[in-house]
Amino acid sequence: MKTSKAQLFLLHFAGGNVYSFRYLTPLLKGFDVIPVELPGRGKRMASPLLHDFGLAVEDTYQQISTMRNGAPFIIFGHSLGAYLALAVTQRLEKQHxxxxxxxxxxxxxxxxxxxDDWHLLENDDFIEKLTALGGIPEEFLADKDLMSYYLPILRADFELAEKNTIDPFVTNVPIYAMMGNQEENAGKITNWQRFTNAPFYHSLFExxxxxxxxxxEKIAGIISAYCNDLTSAAT
Structure with a gap:
């Protein structure tokens, strides 16, 4: 009999892909880390982009369901990925x-x-908003070819986030919410508590x-501290 690592599914932000968490994955040695990727980018470039939140939830759910191996599992999502993570968790909870x-x-x-409807902005205005938000390397912003490739992906993903349709269903899954203390709505982080009957935790980062x-390192440490005892006996 052997012990299987808990699976950790990572859901990327708008414009992200299967490589978006490369900086974090090596720090999560206690888990079987599995990045999940929406279609239309990265390894799924040949598939059409999604513009409907429900379809994105279905796609993410199918990926996680297919890759489950019987071990306990965890879901982590950033930005758009956080919405998807909650919606998929709700669906899985309903299925026990x-x-x-x-x-x-x-x-x-x-x-x-x-x-507020960034996906409908003209290119220059959209890029200005993205620049202020951060996360896009300057070399990307300066390269017109790269930006012409990424803009449709970013627009589609922002549309998913801005038109998210989250069920009011309250889960029994513990939630740990994280935000940067300079984010506009950082003071409202406890809003996440509305979606769980289980313990709720939160942290603001600089x-x-x-x-x-x-x-x-801090993020990996939090995940490990709260989930390091999740193991499954497998033959």
Whole structure:
């Protein structure tokens, strides 16, 4: 008999892909880390982008369901990924197959507007908003070819986030919410508590929306501290 590591599914932010958490993955040695990727980018470039939040939830749910191996599992999502993480957790809870823990990052949760129809902005205005938000390397912003490739992805993902349709269903899964203390709605982080009957925790980190890039050790430490006993006996 052997012990299987708990699975940790990582859901990326708008414009992200399967490589978006490379800085964090090496610090999570106690887990089987599995990045999940929406279609239309990275390894799924040949698939069409999604513009409907429900379809994105279904896509994410199917990926996680397919990759489950029987071990306990955890879901972590940043920004758009946090909305998807909650929606998928709700669905799994209704099917009596919930994750052991949910970690949300980079927004204050459903019902609190983070951006206002950015996906409809003209290119220059959209890029200006993205620049202020951070997270996009300067070399990308300066390269017209790169930006022409990424802008449709970013627009589609912002549309998903801005039109998210989250069920009011309250789960029994513990939630740990994280945000940067410079984010506009950082003071409303406890909004996430509305979606769980289980223990709720939260932390504010120094930084803006992409604080995750500045605090990988702390984030990995939190995940490990709350989930390091999740093991499954497997033959």
């Amino acid at each position: 197959q919930p994750p052991a823990f949910l970690f949300t990052s980079g927004n204050a949760g459903p019902g609190i507007r983070e951006t 930084g803006g929306h992409f604080f995750i890039h500045d605090h990988p």
